[in-house]
Amino acid sequence: MWTNFPLFPERASTIAGGVDALYFFLVAVALFFSTLIFAAIFYFAIKYRRRPGVAARPIEGSLALELVWSLIPLGIVMVMFTWGAGLYFRNSAPPPDAIDIYVVGKQWMWKLQHPEGAREINELHVPVGRPVRLIMTSQDVIHSFYIPAFRIKNDVLPGRYSTVWFEATRAGEYHLFCAEYCGNQHSGMRGRVVAMEPARYEEWLAGGPAGESLAVAGERLFRRLGCTNCHLPGAGSRGPVLVGLYGKPVPLEDGKIVRAEEAYIRESILNPRAKVVAGYPAIMPTFQGQISEEGMVEIIAYIKSLRRGSE
Numbered sequence: 001m002w003t004n005f006p007l008f009p010e011r012a013s014t015i016a017g018g019v020d021a022l023y024f025f026l027v028a029v030a031l032f033f034s035t036l037i038f039a040a041i042f043y044f045a046i047k048y049r050r051r052p053g054v055a056a057r058p059i060e061g062s063l064a065l066e067l068v069w070s071l072i073p074l075g076i077v078m079v080m081f082t083w084g085a086g087l088y089f090r091n092s093a094p095p096p097d098a099i100d101i102y103v104v105g106k107q108w109m110w111k112l113q114h115p116e117g118a119r120e121i122n123e124l125h126v127p128v129g130r131p132v133r134l135i136m137t138s139q140d141v142i143h144s145f146y147i148p149a150f151r152i153k154n155d156v157l158p159g160r161y162s163t164v165w166f167e168a169t170r171a172g173e174y175h176l177f178c179a180e181y182c183g184n185q186h187s188g189m190r191g192r193v194v195a196m197e198p199a200r201y202e203e204w205l206a207g208g209p210a211g212e213s214l215a216v217a218g219e220r221l222f223r224r225l226g227c228t229n230c231h232l233p234g235a236g237s238r239g240p241v242l243v244g245l246y247g248k249p250v251p252l253e254d255g256k257i258v259r260a261e262e263a264y265i266r267e268s269i270l271n272p273r274a275k276v277v278a279g280y281p282a283i284m285p286t287f288q289g290q291i292s293e294e295g296m297v298e299i300i301a302y303i304k305s306l307r308r309g310s311e
Ligand code: CUA
Pocket: 105, 106, 108, 142, 143, 144, 178, 179, 180, 181, 182, 183, 186, 187, 189
């Protein structure tokens, strides 16, 4: 197939080829049947035009015809469904070794935070050939994070995390858009994605303003908010110890089990009664309104960094 079909954005991610192939298939099917229908309309209009002494004979039921126009479309839509679902599942499951980058959308800019501490506005630097997972949330209304060249687009919602992943295949600069109408500066909520060779990316990370890493900033916030009083080893087990928590299954009071991922950690900070860990009293106060979205990202990065043996 064409590496760059005219009229289409560049293909610069591992996902792009598969998305385009499915898209071309859908367009081809639609074109084929539109052509067939229009040709049939003209053909029959001429063949059965009104002439003296000639009358069309209507067909009064035909099992063979019914089967043909039921089974062929069924077959075609099943192909679309299995192909599309397969692609969807592949594209929605990030590889486990993906780099996590946090995205906060707000009217009207994108704020991006790398775990090492680099912060960007309306610009995203990523390495080529490495999967990147974006953990995204909004500070106000619904936005949508859209990189056409990577064929990814995902809504960014206030009050929860959504994730999307990609792996850039070619170094270069690509458009970044907001794809959900979010107010009168929506069209200005755009930026660029810079995909770089891994060595250059490392240089870029190191060359930025020497900011502290997200985890370090998160630890400071963690202490300031008093989380250490209950959640670190030796705190008298008033609350569950968070060391080694991230990614692990957590048994809850009601017998359910949740995996300790971003969404769960966030919910437990803002709404601690929603999921109470088995064996602990529901005494944690809410921190609603006390932590900004960026602060939340830092605390989560800190909790992620608390691995066993790193105490
Ligand atoms: Cu943000 Cu449109």
